[in-house]
Amino acid sequence: MTQVSESARPERLATARLVLRRIAPTDVDAMIALHADPDATRHRPEGMSPPEHSRQLFVSWLDHWVEFGYGYWAIELVGTGELAGFGGLQLAYGEDGAYLNVFYRLFPHFWGHGYAPEMVGAAVEWGRRTHPELPILIITPTTNARARRVAEKLGFRWIREAHFQGALSCFFQLPG
Structure with a gap:
């Protein structure tokens, strides 16, 4: 198991337009709403989630x-x-x-502003600095053209296509 030192814990990161902060129990209702949105979960193999399933997933986070x-x-x-x-x-x-x-899910009214690649870029920079021994992957259903474009834009390379969580998915890995 990979652990990070206390000083490397990313409680809060900032980009030019985003603040990435550690999730808190008070965020659960927003996560439930996000996973109940049919547009936001369009490419999620399991689709929308009932509140209790979303709550359990959030607890795992x-x-x-x-x-x-x-x-x-x-x-x-x-x-x-x-x-x-x-x-x-x-x-x-x-x-x-x-x-x-790498995971991200945005409320649909935030799509198309470049927030996903901005967040992923910051996450990847942190991951490479703190866990250089671990490969960084984006796994997305083949139907999710936007996520594939984000992966390619950030320099991830397609490595294979396989079933993942019930859907035929593209596996992208960051070189190096």
């Missing part, structure tokens, strides 16, 4: 923070503090071993 000292952030706009969605890196395990999984 909180637990990841406790166990590893990092995880998915709440993504807020710098100017307004408005919550745009959630995203970041979590430790995951695949057939090739441990890796950092």
Whole structure:
């Protein structure tokens, strides 16, 4: 298991337009709303989630923070503090071993502003600095052209196509 030192814990990161902050229990209602949105979950293999399933998933995100000292952030706009969605890196395990999984999901009215690549860029920079031994992957259903473009824009390379969480998915890995 990969742990980070206390000084490397990314409680809060900032980009030009975003604040990425550690999720808090008070964010659960926003996460439930996000996972109940049919547009936001269009490419999610399991689709929309009932509130209890979303609540359990959110608790797993909180637990990841406790166990590893990092995880998915709440993504807020710098100017307004408005919550745009959630995203970041979590430790995951695949057939090739441990890796950092890139995840993001934004409320649809925040799509098309470049927030996803901005957040992913900050997450990747943090991940490379603190966990250089771990590959960084984006795994997205083949139907999600926007996510594939984000991966390619940030220099991720397509490595394979395979089933993941019930959907045929593209696996992208960051070189180096």
